[in-house]
Amino acid sequence: MAKYMLIMRGNDECLAKMQDTPFEQMLETMGRFNDEMIRAGVLVAAEGLEDPAQGVVVDYSGETPVVTDGPYGETKELFGGYYVVEVASKEEAVEWAKRIPAMAGAKCEVRRVPGIDEFPQDNEWVIKERAWRERTGQL
Template sequence: MAKYMLIMRPTDESFANFANTDFAEIMDAMGKFNDELIRAGVLLAAEGLDDANEGVVVDFTGETPVVTDGPYGETKELFAGYYILDVASKQEAVEWAKRAPLTAGSKTEIRRVTTIDEFPQDNQWIQKERAWRELTGQL
């Protein structure tokens, strides 16, 4: 099994479609989808994100970090929420993403979540993180 993150990337078109859809319908469709993920035993986490206009950006392109009010880019660069699934393959993650009840114009980026085991185990920081994960029940 491997963890995959499904990153929801709305577009201007999907924002417009979302605005024209009854919120109760959206909640019902997402609730049913989430229930399927739970019953299949693959859902580890799922969260939506607040409006990008409410965020801030810490930009490291200069000598010192600069903080500005969000959003940091065009709509096509933003994401609105995510799922983390524990599935057997990237293809299984793709199949779940294709079933998500998203509005027309939406896109979903799928990326594997790396594990602590992929880093050098003799590194002191990896050892400290592993100890913390064990202490908090995350390993």
């Protein structure tokens, strides 16, 4: 089994349609999908994100990090939420991504999340992280 992150992205049209959709309707639609993934035993995590206008970007392009408040001109570069699923293959992750009840214009990026076992086990930082994961019940 491998973990994959399904990163949800929207464009201006998609975000506008989402804002016009009653909140209870969105909860019902997403809740049904989330429940399906829970029943299938593949859902590890899922979160939606607050309006981009409430966020900030920390830009490391210069010598000193620069913080810029939202909103942002290029909404296609923002993501609005994510799922983490644990599935047998990339193809299965893609199949779940295709079933997300997304608005027209949305996109979903599917990326594998490497496990801690894939890193050098004799590295002091990997050893510390493994110990933390064990203490917190993540391993």
